[in-house]
Amino acid sequence: MQQYLIKRLLLAIPTILGAVTLVFFMMRIVPGDPVALFVPPDTPGPATEELKAQIRAQYGLDKPLHVQYVAFVKQMMTGDFGRSIRQNTVVAQDLLLRIPNTLQLGVLALLFSTVLGIGVGVISAVRRGSWIDRTVMVGALFGVSVPDFWLALILILFFSLNLGLFPPSGWGGPIYTVEGFKHIVLPALVLGLSGAGSLARYTRSSMLEVINNDYVRTARAKGLRESVVILQHALRTALPTIVTLLGLSFGRILSGTVIVETVFGWPGIGRYLISGINGRDYPVVQATVLLVAISFVLANLISDLILVYVDPRIRYD
Amino acid sequence: MATQPVMNQGHEQRGAVALAGIGEAQRTVLTGRRRLLREMKRNRLATASAIYLLILMLLAAAAPIVAPYPPNKQSLMDRLEGPSAEHWLGTDETGRDELSRLIYGARISLFIGVIGTIGGVVLGTIIGLLSGFFGGWFDQIAMRIVDIMYAFPGILLAIFIVAVVGPSLLNIIIALTVWGTPTLSRIVRASVLSLRERDFVDAARAIGATRSRIMFRHLLPNTAAPIIVYSTLGVAGSLLTAAALGFLGVGVQPPTPEWGAMLSTGRNYMRNASHLVLFPGLMILLTVLALNIVGDALRDALDPHLN
Numbered sequence: 001m002q003q004y005l006i007k008r009l010l011l012a013i014p015t016i017l018g019a020v021t022l023v024f025f026m027m028r029i030v031p032g033d034p035v036a037l038f039v040p041p042d043t044p045g046p047a048t049e050e051l052k053a054q055i056r057a058q059y060g061l062d063k064p065l066h067v068q069y070v071a072f073v074k075q076m077m078t079g080d081f082g083r084s085i086r087q088n089t090v091v092a093q094d095l096l097l098r099i100p101n102t103l104q105l106g107v108l109a110l111l112f113s114t115v116l117g118i119g120v121g122v123i124s125a126v127r128r129g130s131w132i133d134r135t136v137m138v139g140a141l142f143g144v145s146v147p148d149f150w151l152a153l154i155l156i157l158f159f160s161l162n163l164g165l166f167p168p169s170g171w172g173g174p175i176y177t178v179e180g181f182k183h184i185v186l187p188a189l190v191l192g193l194s195g196a197g198s199l200a201r202y203t204r205s206s207m208l209e210v211i212n213n214d215y216v217r218t219a220r221a222k223g224l225r226e227s228v229v230i231l232q233h234a235l236r237t238a239l240p241t242i243v244t245l246l247g248l249s250f251g252r253i254l255s256g257t258v259i260v261e262t263v264f265g266w267p268g269i270g271r272y273l274i275s276g277i278n279g280r281d282y283p284v285v286q287a288t289v290l291l292v293a294i295s296f297v298l299a300n301l302i303s304d305l306i307l308v309y310v311d312p313r314i315r316y317d
Numbered sequence: 318m319a320t321q322p323v324m325n326q327g328h329e330q331r332g333a334v335a336l337a338g339i340g341e342a343q344r345t346v347l348t349g350r351r352r353l354l355r356e357m358k359r360n361r362l363a364t365a366s367a368i369y370l371l372i373l374m375l376l377a378a379a380a381p382i383v384a385p386y387p388p389n390k391q392s393l394m395d396r397l398e399g400p401s402a403e404h405w406l407g408t409d410e411t412g413r414d415e416l417s418r419l420i421y422g423a424r425i426s427l428f429i430g431v432i433g434t435i436g437g438v439v440l441g442t443i444i445g446l447l448s449g450f451f452g453g454w455f456d457q458i459a460m461r462i463v464d465i466m467y468a469f470p471g472i473l474l475a476i477f478i479v480a481v482v483g484p485s486l487l488n489i490i491i492a493l494t495v496w497g498t499p500t501l502s503r504i505v506r507a508s509v510l511s512l513r514e515r516d517f518v519d520a521a522r523a524i525g526a527t528r529s530r531i532m533f534r535h536l537l538p539n540t541a542a543p544i545i546v547y548s549t550l551g552v553a554g555s556l557l558t559a560a561a562l563g564f565l566g567v568g569v570q571p572p573t574p575e576w577g578a579m580l581s582t583g584r585n586y587m588r589n590a591s592h593l594v595l596f597p598g599l600m601i602l603l604t605v606l607a608l609n610i611v612g613d614a615l616r617d618a619l620d621p622h623l624n
Contacts, residue, residue: 011464018465026481141613145606147557149564149577150598153584157591255471259561263584274565277480289477293468 004308012301017073019293023286024072028065081287086279091287095269099291102257102268104175105187109253110246112192113199117249118242120196121203125211126230136200143197148256152190152263159186169265187264191256195249202245206238213237240311247303251296355618363614366607373604377423384417388574397590407592410582415592418574419600425486425575426604430556433490437497437555438548442540444498445505446532450513460506463499472496472558479567489568493555504547508540542619549615553608560601576601 056062060071075081081091124136160168172183210216211234219229257270265271269288276284376383385405392412399407406415444463448456466474478492512518513536521531562568563577571578576597583593 014461015464015468018461019468022465023477026477141606141609142602145553145557145602145609147560147564147577147580147598147601147605149561150580150594150601153580153587153594153598157587157594161588251470255473258471258473258476259565262565273476277476277565277567282481285477285480289469289473292470292473296470297468 005305008301008304012297015297016294019297020073020076020290021069023290023293024069027282027286028068076290082283084276084281084284086276086281086284091283094272094284095287095291098267098269098272101171101266102261102270105184105191105257105261105266105268106250106253108175108184108188109191109195109256110250112188113195113249113253114246116192117196117199118203121200122207122230122235124200124204125207126226128208133204137204140197140200140204143193144201146194148190148194148259149263151193152187152260155186155190156263169263171265171267184266187260187266190263191253191260194256195252198252199242199245199249203238203242206241207234210234210237240307243303243307243310247300250299250303254292254296254299360614360617363610366610366614369603369607370611373423374427376420377427380420380424384414384420386414386417388418388421389413389572390417397586397593399590399592406596407590409579409593410586410590415596418579419576419596422574422576422579422597423600423604425569425573426556426559426577426601429486429489429493429559429569429575430552433493433555433559434497434548434551436490436494437551438501438544440494441498441501442505442537442544444502446509446537446540448502449506449509450528450532450536456506459502463502466495466499472561475558475562476565476567479562484562484567484570486569489559489562492562493558496558497551497555501544501547501551504543505540508543509536512536512539545619546612546616549608549612553605553612556608557601557605 060068063071079092081095083089084091084094087094120136120140124133124140127133156168159165166186167183168186170183172179172181174180175184211230216229216234219233220226224233257266257268258273259270260266261268261270262274269291272284273288273292276282276288390413392408395404395408395412396410397408398404398412401407404414404416406419409415409418444459448459469477475492475496478495479488482488482491518531518535521535526535559568560575560577560580563575563579564581566578566581569575569578571582579597580594580601583590583597587594
């Protein structure tokens, strides 16, 4: 088991380094002068050349590529993401302010997605072929097909503008307050519903693989309650696949925050990324993209470590 | 065969086994076609979805004839009107006919979805074939690059590419190609790894087939099933991603009608003109749903092991 853990850790490091390298080269393969990416678009013409020289020196863009790369990796690893071109604020501090908001949204969405997705997936598998199964699968297919951004707008239209139950956008304070909770419900619902559909389909599939096995039949023959048979015997065996899917769900939720935070005006890193793109604020863009990529790699690492705990076969390999 | 000289009989047999590999692929395609037709007859939802997609493609192709108005014809007197006899799905913020823009938008969305997927399929298949067949350092490097690309979840990589190189139709297609390549390369590689030890590959090698012939004439046809399935599902994914890029303002730029971009603009007028949000989103949902249903049916028909 220790060997497996060490192997996974060692695999994560080059993947993170690879992501940093990809971002580095992407910013430099742009046709034309990469310095132009860092010049505010509303800079007057004569000032542009002087500003370009300043930026070249500031970001080391006048140095050889390999020197730039080493400096870039060092900066990214130490959290020195530079300053926002638009707001002249320290990008790392901006991100630190926004990460908790995205985390709250992401965790709530993941919780919702997990409970709903796994729950209906198990029910669907147990009642295979029934109207419940068919309804759940059609619902899951809708969940997988519906665009996040459209679902968000429809929920705002119905629950906020028509019924006035929830605010249409913004952050209402900490999640444990009434206003704070009301503001997070709709965005978490949108994020969670999309992931739930996919999770339901895969859970059903995994459960169907195990539900007809001999040991499940034996458990029933022993006279155990159906809930015990399903939850302790069948679901337990399907759990490794589900844990892997949860890791992927986290990634889907992370990338989904880009859209959902934009629609709901939620002050998280997804909205920060889009504002950076629209404002051509490339220090913001590269820092946010890297942060999300690294978070995803770490989330998959954690899900693999949980997998080791859940699946004894990996422990004893 | 008995009348052939003895030294040629082994060659004949190896040739027969090699041809059997091609034959097996052809038989798989034929059997797959029969299974597909049977599946479509059984699965009425898949049949209806396929018909919907066909109608949509025909409408998109015949847009200049079918659309009641030109897509960019403005009429400020008629702006933000709801559905009416003159404008069946209402008008937008500059008085443009929503139905016409949706029909023309189908062209853009389907074009981006299909071409973006084809790019990913072609590149992914080549990488997967080479990786699976040759193995070694090429495989290691290719799969490490795929792992790195997988580090960027969902549409993040596509957003980043378009953000850096700029939002044009070509750049969106490039972004979708890059986004779709890792999945196909892994699928094809896995398929090739399981096929390359089969007898028909050995036989082809033994009768002197070149490596490229083995890859493209023997291995590739036998990996067709998963490629077809994931291509269909890939078009759904590409269409959704392109619409998301359009919605975020980094996709197709106005005044070109694209469903995601139309939704993004419509959002500003949601309170008084909800039809601007309802109809583009419904088009995206129905099209992606139809593609997913057809993709699932193809998977059930062509390769149940993929389910």
